[in-house]
Amino acid sequence: MIVRVTDRGGVEHALEALDGWRVMEVIRDWGLPIKAECGGACSCATCHIYVDPEWLDRLPAKSAEEEDMLDGCFEVEDNSRLACQILMRDTLDGLKVTLAPG
Amino acid sequence: MxxxxxxxxxxxxxxxxxxxxxxxxxxxxxxxxxxxxxxxxxxxxxxxxxxxxxxxxxxxxxxxxxxxxxxxxxxxxxxxxxxxxxxxxxxxxxxxxxxxxxxxxxxxxxxxxxxxxxxxxxxxxxxxxMPKKPPIKDIDAFEDTSVFYAVRQMEKFRGKHLVIAGGGDSALDWTVNLQPLAASLTLVHRRDDFRAAPDTVNKMRQLVASGGMTLEIAQISGLEGSDGQLTGVVLKDKDKGEWSIPCDMLLPFYGLxxxxxxxxxxxxxxxxxxxxxxxxxxxxxxxxxxxxxxxxxxxxxxxxxxxxxxxxxxxxxxxxxxxxxxxxxxxxxxxxxxxxxxxxxxx
Structure with missing residues (x-):
């Protein structure tokens, strides 16, 4: 399966992903710039992404903890998510996201 | 020693x-x-x-x-x-x-x-x-004169028009502590919900209710001023658009x-x-x-x-x-x- 990631320069990358991987881990594994300081514990707010609006409804809802952590991000929008909180699965094949500034 | x-x-x-x-x-x-x-x-x-x-x-x-x-x-x-x-x-x-x-x-x-x-x-x-810095153009030019990521001496903020940004304990604690000294104080946060300690959030809400300070649900999108001296910050909200509020100093608290x-x-x-x-x-x-x-x-x-x-x-x-x-x-x-x-x- 594929995650389509637009970097901060506007270039789209089609990244091969594996079932069960966090979107943050896919981005990090392919070497795109994402800090992800806490390693996926929803504790640092340094893996902020924007999810393409057409994919938003297909994602599991944000937890209260993720919403709290987004307070530590800048330029937060309605489609803001933390990439460590989205796990890849069949139904997300082709997911389109954009790296937030930072 | x-x-x-x-x-x-x-x-x-x-x-x-x-x-x-x-x-x-x-x-x-x-x-x-x-x-x-x-x-x-x-x-x-x-x-x-x-x-x-x-x-x-x-x-x-x-x-x-x-x-x-x-x-x-x-x-x-x-x-x-x-x-x-x-x-x-x-x-x-x-x-x-x-x-x-x-x-x-x-x-x-x-x-x-x-x-x-x-x-x-x-x-x-x-x-x-280190403190997270808002990715706002030219913010570097205001740091240490008008933009502060920490409070070392409260006196520095006496009589000033302050904007504090953030929704966690640092933002709320300093809001409550600096409000009595400040000429005016505006807290800016992206949502009307705060992860800070409930007691401090309540104190902040009482100050807003009594007219002692202002709460703006928005995000900071720009700075106004020159030569390191801030004169205002630009706020934005997806419904209300962009507007600016005057201030002398900005304290962003977005964590580390x-x-x-x-x-x-x-x-x-x-x-x-x-x-x-x-x-x-x-x-x-x-x-x-x-x-x-x-x-x-x-x-x-x-x-x-x-x-x-x-x-x-x-x-x-x-x-x-x-x-x-x-x-x-x-x-x-x-x-x-x-x-x-x-x-x-x-x-």
């Missing part, structure tokens, strides 16, 4: 940069070899990432500890190293490293603490925790992020902000300077706390040869060695 006021440099065996789990455990391994340590950390308490990022989160991969939180691990390590009387210099950043004429390493902090030692151990994890910082200027070889080391001694490109934990790199490196503990043990053997060159290293077990047990205060 308090830090920064000592007339003479402190002299010790080893200076450890970073008081996270690996730096703390290094005190233990070095202590068993009769090596004394001072530790410098930018945070105001021990634990590093365990204390700052996930104090309440469970850790499951510490050998023989099926579960503990980041804070519990820190507390246990502090208990374990207590017999060795480590000296901590908290709230300080290691800023410069040089060599003295007589061959000691001289480490200086941003609070002018000077520590001279035979060995330096860099256990700085992902770097220094890790930056390598001055360690990059210590003259060590770096590889993508990590410090390459050998896997025998965990020594850097410079003799007498070691790097352990998340900040180092070598073939097969895993950023695990348990790996950092192993690195601390091997580093200590090499450090012993530098600190006590005249002594033969005797390998002993804590289970059976009366000598080690005396050092630990249990025999």
């Amino acid at each position: 308090p830090d920064g006021q000592s007339q003479n440099p402190i002299r010790t065996d080893v200076t450890i940069v970073g008081a996270g789990p690996c730096g703390l455990f290094a005190v233990f391994e070095l202590g068993l070899l009769d090596i004394k340590c001072h530790l410098v950390d930018i945070l105001d308490r021990p634990g590093g990432q365990c204390a700052e990022l996930y104090p309440e989160k469970p850790i499951y991969d510490i050998p023989a500890v099926p579960i503990c939180t980041g804070q519990e691990l820190t507390d246990k390590l502090m208990e374990q190293i207590a017999p060795f009387d480590p000296v901590f210099h908290f709230g300080q950043m290691a800023t410069a490293l040089s060599k003295t004429e007589d061959g000691w390493w001289r480490l200086t902090t941003d609070m002018d603490t000077v520590i001279e030692s035979k060995v330096i151990v860099i256990a700085a994890g992902g770097g220094s925790f 992020t890790m930056k390598l910082g001055p360690v990059a200027e210590f003259g060590l070889n770096l590889n993508e902000n990590l410090i390459p080391v050998d896997t025998e001694k965990f020594q850097t490109s410079t003799e007498g300077i070691f790097a352990i934990g998340d900040i180092n790199t070598y073939p097969g490196k895993l950023k695990l706390i348990l790996s950092g503990f192993h690195e601390a043990a091997l580093m200590s053997q090499a450090a012993h040869r530098i600190v006590h060159p005249d002594r033969k290293l005797r390998f002993q077990y804590t289970t059976s060695s009366t000598d080690l047990q005396q050092k630990l205060g249990v025999a």
Whole structure:
């Protein structure tokens, strides 16, 4: 399966992903710039992404903890998510996201 | 004598940069070899990432500890190293490293603490925790004159028109504490919900209700002013659009992020902000300077706390040869060695 990631320069990358991987881990594994300081514990707010609006409804809802952590991000929008909180699965094949500034 | 006021440099065996789990455990391994340590950390308490990022989160991969939180691990390590009387210099950043004429390493902090030692151990994890800076154009030009990421002296803010941004404890605590001094105060947060302590949030809401301050649900999108002097901030909201509010000073509180910082200027070889080391001694490109934990790199490196503990043990053997060159290293077990047990205060 594929995650389509637009970097901060506007270039789209089609990244091969594996079932069960966090979107943050896919981005990090392919070497795109994402800090992800806490390693996926929803504790640092340094893996902020924007999810393409057409994919938003297909994602599991944000937890209260993720919403709290987004307070530590800048330029937060309605489609803001933390990439460590989205796990890849069949139904997300082709997911389109954009790296937030930072 | 308090830090920064000592007339003479402190002299010790080893200076450890970073008081996270690996730096703390290094005190233990070095202590068993009769090596004394001072530790410098930018945070105001021990634990590093365990204390700052996930104090309440469970850790499951510490050998023989099926579960503990980041804070519990820190507390246990502090208990374990207590017999060795480590000296901590908290709230300080290691800023410069040089060599003295007589061959000691001289480490200086941003609070002018000077520590001279035979060995330096860099256990700085992902770097220094520093405030997150809003990605706003030209914000650098206002820093330290109109934009502040911390409050060192409250008096500086007396009589000023303040904007505080954020929704956590720092933002809310300073809102409540600075409001009586300020000429006006506006709290800006992206949503009408705050993760700060409920009691402080209630106090803030009372101040808003009584007209003592203003709450704006928005995000900061720009700054107004010139020559380092702020005259206003631009706010934006997806429904209300953009508008600006006048102010003299802005205090953004969005939490901390890790930056390598001055360690990059210590003259060590770096590889993508990590410090390459050998896997025998965990020594850097410079003799007498070691790097352990998340900040180092070598073939097969895993950023695990348990790996950092192993690195601390091997580093200590090499450090012993530098600190006590005249002594033969005797390998002993804590289970059976009366000598080690005396050092630990249990025999």
